Amino acid sequence: KAGVTQTPRYLIKTRGQQVTLSCSPISGHRSVSWYQQTPGQGLQFLFEYFSETQRNKGNFPGRFSGRQFSNSRSEMNVSTLELGDSALYLCASSPHQPNTEAFFGQGTRLTVV
């Protein structure tokens, strides 16, 4: 059974650009969550989707957005990139209720220059 797949693994973007990250959950999982990991702030919750609906959102500016498709795949978008957006972005999927037995992907390492 394939795990959570995140693409791309690495990205380098310039300030002001926008970026889209993709997450394919484990087959059968309907909940997808996104997290930002930085050395200074640790792991911070961005948002969670369940059956295409955003159930919860963290304390991030509106430049951070996401969506989930009918096949449970999810994307997150960051517009007008800032240097401080450089981080490891992690996606987690859960089988039933959101955030029970959440399994993480390898992450996308975003560097903003």
Next chain:
Amino acid sequence: GESVGLHLPTLSVQEGDNSIINCAYSNSASDYFIWYKQESGKGPQFIIDIRSNMDKRQGQRVTVLLNKTVKHLSLQIAATQPGDSAVYFCAEVNDYKLSFGAGTTVTVRA
């Protein structure tokens, strides 16, 4: 601020010894907790979970203890091996999100 925290940022353990990693949480309404292990360059790996109606749960070489009275969580690793070297996070689950502590870096000495 963070609702979940670990007592020590680093832990050095002799190979073969038992490791104990501690975590304090502040939200008494939390009903589910998870321990994760994160190795360099990888995403967090699920280790073990526990619900608030339990005070102990055992897995393979790992045991999680939950003390709701003092809002304390611990992860015990038996016979620590070099492959156990990683950063360990506790997380509490509320409102469909995980809140993570800062993490404890475990280093296993040969």
